[in-house]
Amino acid sequence: MVAPTTPQTPASAPAPKYTKADFQTDQEVRWCPGCGDYAILNAAQQVFAQLGFPKHKMVMISGIGCSSRFPYYVNTYGFHTIHGRAPAVATGLKMANPELQVWVATGDGDALSIGGNHFIHALRRNVDIKILLFNNRIYGLTKGQYSPTSELGKQVKSAPFGSLDQPINPITLALASEATFIARSVDVYAKHLMEILKKAAEHKGSAFIEILQNCNIFNDLAFEHFVDRERRNKYNVSLEHGKPLIFGDKRELGIRLNGLNPEVVKIGENGITEKDLIVHDEHNPTLAAILSRLNPPATKDAMNEALAKNPASIMPLPIGIFRNDRLPTLEERVDAQIAQVKKDKGEGDLRKLMFAGDMWEIK
Amino acid sequence: MTPPTATGSEAPSKERKTLDKVVIRFAGDSGDGMQVTGTHFTNTAAILGNDLSTFPDFPAEIRAPAGSLPGVSGFQIQFSSSDVHTPGDRPDVLIAFNPAALKVNLKDMPANSVIIVNTDSFGEVDLKKAHCATNPLDDGTLDKYQAFKIPITELTMKALDSIKFKEKDRPNKERNKNFFALGILYWLYNRPMDTTMKAIEREFAKKTTPDRPIVHAAQMALKAGFAYAEATELFRSQYTVPAAKYEKGIYRNIAGNEAIAMGLVAASKLSGLTLFYGSYPITPASTILESLSFQRAFGVKTFQAEDEIAAVTAAIGASYAGALAVTGTSGPGVALKSEAINLAVMTELPLVIVDIQRGGPSTGLPTKTEQADLLQAMFGRNSESPVAIIAPATPAECFNSAIEACRLAVKYMCPVFLLSDGYLANGAEPWRIPDPASLPKIEVKFRTERDGWAPYLRNEITLSRDWAIPGTPGMEHRIGGIEKSHIYGNVNYDPENHEFMCRVRAAKVQRMAQDIPEVKVHGPEDAHTLVIGWGSTYGAIRAAVEECQRRGQKVARAHIRHLNPFPSNLGKVLSKYKKILVPEMNLGQLLFLLRAKFLVDAKGVNKVQGKPFRVSELIEVIEKECK
Numbered sequence: 001m002v003a004p005t006t007p008q009t010p011a012s013a014p015a016p017k018y019t020k021a022d023f024q025t026d027q028e029v030r031w032c033p034g035c036g037d038y039a040i041l042n043a044a045q046q047v048f049a050q051l052g053f054p055k056h057k058m059v060m061i062s063g064i065g066c067s068s069r070f071p072y073y074v075n076t077y078g079f080h081t082i083h084g085r086a087p088a089v090a091t092g093l094k095m096a097n098p099e100l101q102v103w104v105a106t107g108d109g110d111a112l113s114i115g116g117n118h119f120i121h122a123l124r125r126n127v128d129i130k131i132l133l134f135n136n137r138i139y140g141l142t143k144g145q146y147s148p149t150s151e152l153g154k155q156v157k158s159a160p161f162g163s164l165d166q167p168i169n170p171i172t173l174a175l176a177s178e179a180t181f182i183a184r185s186v187d188v189y190a191k192h193l194m195e196i197l198k199k200a201a202e203h204k205g206s207a208f209i210e211i212l213q214n215c216n217i218f219n220d221l222a223f224e225h226f227v228d229r230e231r232r233n234k235y236n237v238s239l240e241h242g243k244p245l246i247f248g249d250k251r252e253l254g255i256r257l258n259g260l261n262p263e264v265v266k267i268g269e270n271g272i273t274e275k276d277l278i279v280h281d282e283h284n285p286t287l288a289a290i291l292s293r294l295n296p297p298a299t300k301d302a303m304n305e306a307l308a309k310n311p312a313s314i315m316p317l318p319i320g321i322f323r324n325d326r327l328p329t330l331e332e333r334v335d336a337q338i339a340q341v342k343k344d345k346g347e348g349d350l351r352k353l354m355f356a357g358d359m360w361e362i363k
Numbered sequence: 364m365t366p367p368t369a370t371g372s373e374a375p376s377k378e379r380k381t382l383d384k385v386v387i388r389f390a391g392d393s394g395d396g397m398q399v400t401g402t403h404f405t406n407t408a409a410i411l412g413n414d415l416s417t418f419p420d421f422p423a424e425i426r427a428p429a430g431s432l433p434g435v436s437g438f439q440i441q442f443s444s445s446d447v448h449t450p451g452d453r454p455d456v457l458i459a460f461n462p463a464a465l466k467v468n469l470k471d472m473p474a475n476s477v478i479i480v481n482t483d484s485f486g487e488v489d490l491k492k493a494h495c496a497t498n499p500l501d502d503g504t505l506d507k508y509q510a511f512k513i514p515i516t517e518l519t520m521k522a523l524d525s526i527k528f529k530e531k532d533r534p535n536k537e538r539n540k541n542f543f544a545l546g547i548l549y550w551l552y553n554r555p556m557d558t559t560m561k562a563i564e565r566e567f568a569k570k571t572t573p574d575r576p577i578v579h580a581a582q583m584a585l586k587a588g589f590a591y592a593e594a595t596e597l598f599r600s601q602y603t604v605p606a607a608k609y610e611k612g613i614y615r616n617i618a619g620n621e622a623i624a625m626g627l628v629a630a631s632k633l634s635g636l637t638l639f640y641g642s643y644p645i646t647p648a649s650t651i652l653e654s655l656s657f658q659r660a661f662g663v664k665t666f667q668a669e670d671e672i673a674a675v676t677a678a679i680g681a682s683y684a685g686a687l688a689v690t691g692t693s694g695p696g697v698a699l700k701s702e703a704i705n706l707a708v709m710t711e712l713p714l715v716i717v718d719i720q721r722g723g724p725s726t727g728l729p730t731k732t733e734q735a736d737l738l739q740a741m742f743g744r745n746s747e748s749p750v751a752i753i754a755p756a757t758p759a760e761c762f763n764s765a766i767e768a769c770r771l772a773v774k775y776m777c778p779v780f781l782l783s784d785g786y787l788a789n790g791a792e793p794w795r796i797p798d799p800a801s802l803p804k805i806e807v808k809f810r811t812e813r814d815g816w817a818p819y820l821r822n823e824i825t826l827s828r829d830w831a832i833p834g835t836p837g838m839e840h841r842i843g844g845i846e847k848s849h850i851y852g853n854v855n856y857d858p859e860n861h862e863f864m865c866r867v868r869a870a871k872v873q874r875m876a877q878d879i880p881e882v883k884v885h886g887p888e889d890a891h892t893l894v895i896g897w898g899s900t901y902g903a904i905r906a907a908v909e910e911c912q913r914r915g916q917k918v919a920r921a922h923i924r925h926l927n928p929f930p931s932n933l934g935k936v937l938s939k940y941k942k943i944l945v946p947e948m949n950l951g952q953l954l955f956l957l958r959a960k961f962l963v964d965a966k967g968v969n970k971v972q973g974k975p976f977r978v979s980e981l982i983e984v985i986e987k988e989c990k
Contacts, residue, residue, distance in 0.1 A: 057833070059833045075839055078843075079841070079843060080841065082702055088677045095681060348663075354797075357616070358409065360614050
């Protein structure tokens with residue numbers, strides 16, 4: 001037998017108003033130095049403090065992978081479950097107690113490979129859970145195999161001659177799965193990320209946030225060619241409800257629809273004005289589906305090639321909220337049905353249930 | 364029984380005889396309504412006070428090609444004026460609705476037994492579908508039986524002449540041939556028709572219209588069958604099977620899955636916890652999901668998951684939230700759930716896993732019974748993975764077993780398997796309905812006091828940790844599948860801690876032995892042979908051992924309801940006998956456990972045919988072994 005280690009929760013009562021420290025645990029954070037996960041954890045802890053939501057009603061659920069260590073570092077209730085199953089665990093948790101605020105921390109392998117089925121079904125049921133997908137396009141905890149979001153041809157340990165699998169588009173998948181809140185941010189966009197996390201917390205229903213996250217050990221600088229401070233404005237377009245899609249260092253570029261095809265245009269050139277551009281509508285999943293297909297070149301090499309060939313045609317990365325609709329959640333539907341049946345039939349009576357059907361008495 | 368006689372020409376009046384027990388098998392196409400017909404007969408027998416046991420046996424295909432051999436659906440009932448423990452070895456009466464049904468079932472029929480056939484379905488095409496080279500009605504096949512060749516379809520059509528269906532008149536009338544046949548049997552066994560008449564009304568009232576007089580047609584067919592049997596010279600005798608002697612009380616029929624569903628609802632009431640049932644449809648467990656989804660008035664939350672894994676993991680999430688969490692499936696589903704079950708083992712959360720066993724491996728025999736998941740439940744997960752296992756012995760017992768599984772799960776904070784099987788799930792027997800007020804409460808106390816608490820601090824008696832659920836102020840903590848430190852539950856890879864935790868988890872399950880009844884032995888003091896079983900073999904074992912005891916054999920029997928941990932006196936009981944026989948519907952799984960744990964030279968009696976034991980099979984083995 002061994003001596004007990006230190007307690008999980010500091011004994012002091014939580015302050016009525018939270019600070020980030022209230023959401024930190026005494027557990028040593030064991031991500032690699034320089035990992036993008038630190039930034040996400042930091043943003044989440046700050047947002048949690050700002051929400052003012054009682055932390056004893058918050059639950060962090062995760063599966064397996066680097067990102068799934070998340071619950072150990074957030075001083076709320078937390079459950080580190082098994083590979084891919086976090087959305088299903090969260091569904092049961094939320095159905096059993098709809099008062100809880102439930103967050104799921106997951107990765108591209110956890111959510112989209114082994115847990116793909118639970119991911120789509122949790123979203124389509126509109127369970128009120130917030131899924132944070134840490135997308136680093138690589139398997140980190142198993143040390144560098146390709147993931148379902150790895151780009152075609154990626155050379156890694158399990159694909160020394162290049163990956164042969166077409167990657168999945170998480171935003172398109174979430175849309176197809178009927179998620180009612182879908183957004184994207186980047187680990188290093190601290191302010192933007194916090195903004196999105198706050199919106200997700202406010203949303204009632206299934207929320208999905210893809211966070212591009214740098215794995216500095218196995219897939220370093222994977223997004224650098226479009227998230228680098230110098231390039232952000234040029235290769236990112238921010239989705240804002242009711243506003244046209246404008247980007248560029250001098251906000252000189254925009255996206256317009258040519259038929260069903262989005263294209264990059266220069267404002268002021270060929271008579272193009274802001275009026276010609278797509279105006280974002282977060283209540284329009286059809287538009288969101290088109291925007292979800294906008295992607296800058298996947299790799300640095302592809303980016304360089306595009307820059308050499310036709311720099312004007314390079315698509316920006318949409319960040320922000322793709323979809324945001326309030327629809328009845330699963331747990332609301334469950335509770336409403338229970339209430340309705342109780343109203344119609346009365347509260348369940350065990351005696352009546354047991355003494356039913358064809359009965360006979362022996363005297 | 365003495366069967367009715369079909370020979371002889373003069374039959375001025377019908378004679379009446381009394382029988383102790385009768386076994387009837389209904390057989391026809393899976394679309395012929397055999398299960399419905401059997402169920403009506405069963406309910407009537409139950410209301411008349413007969414003891415009874417049923418065995419529905421249906422094909423895996425919903426509608427296999429009509430008239431084909433694999434499409435034959437059967438329903439067997441044994442009803443009696445004395446105790447009945449099985450649906451009977453061999454039928455006294457077979458009702459065969461087509462050549463395939465006759466062919467498939469004939470091998471089970473003893474010589475001189477009664478066979479009633481619907482001659483209208485023995486045309487050339489029907490015979491071909493059943494691969495009959497000649498017509499069994501006139502090729503001598505039926506010579507050694509008492510065959511009653513009745514044109515049931517045509518008689519049904521004639522009886523329904525006065526009514527008219529606006530659409531599909533003939534097929535709609537023809538489908539009532541099963542009620543006509545039921546009418547014949549009601550006369551033959553002197554049964555009143557009113558229970559079935561009312562049931563028809565209740566069941567079809569909503570679907571019946573002046574253009575579709577479903578209720579009227581079914582009731583008329585039933586009465587016509589009865590009148591036909593009474594009037595025809597074919598049947599010379601009428602039989603009575605008097606009521607059995609029962610304990611005082613109010614009874615109903617119940618099948619195992621129905622009893623499990625009801626038991627789970629009862630456990631929810633007794634514990635004050637919301638019942639959460641996560642399941643993915645699978646034969647033969649789906650009816651539990653269906654029953655429970657009807658119980659919204661009890662606040663039951665059912666979750667038809669996207670797959671078996673989601674079903675169990677959602678249940679684990681619900682358990683974490685403080686619900687009474689149950690997942691239900693069959694063997695293939697348990698295989699898929701195994702990793703998640705280990706999560707509940709590791710996090711020490713209560714979880715009930717209902718496994719309605721079926722023939723395997725792989726897809727196996729989905730609609731047939733088997734009890735070959737015992738070792739899967741016991742060992743079918745990675746690493747040291749102790750879980751509790753309970754197995755009900757009869758359909759009615761499923762009610763109490765379900766409550767017991769829930770009680771142990773929440774008390775000991777760990778997964779509990781409830782191992783039923785296809786035979787218990789669909790088989791029915793009379794159940795003396797207990798007074799709900801007499802059912803013991805299930806004590807649950809969520810931990811809300813922070814002082815002196817730690818996530819993995821244990822109760823000294825049960826070794827279980829406290830159930831501290833999200834939503835409780837000041838007790839935020841983290842759990843997970845990674846090994847955790849004793850008491851505080853933080854991630855911990857220390858070698859000594861790991862071994863300690865493995866031992867504690869195992870010891871906790873073994874502690875349940877203090878909470879479960881001892882195994883009882885039934886038999887003479889000087890018995891030298893013990894027949895010991897578990898699960899649904901109970902009826903056959905009991906009937907066989909009792910018969911052997913009547914024949915003077917020095918044999919006793921015992922039945923184990925708790926497979927892990929075993930009852931605390933089991934080792935002592937086993938040590939008393941020179942010979943131990945273990946009948947099982949597998950290749951020796953309980954046998955394996957008994958031999959491993961108690962070092963006894965027990966012997967297996969094994970059958971894996973997707974069918975329960977016959978009493979006669981067991982008698983034969985016991986007599987041989989007792990020599």
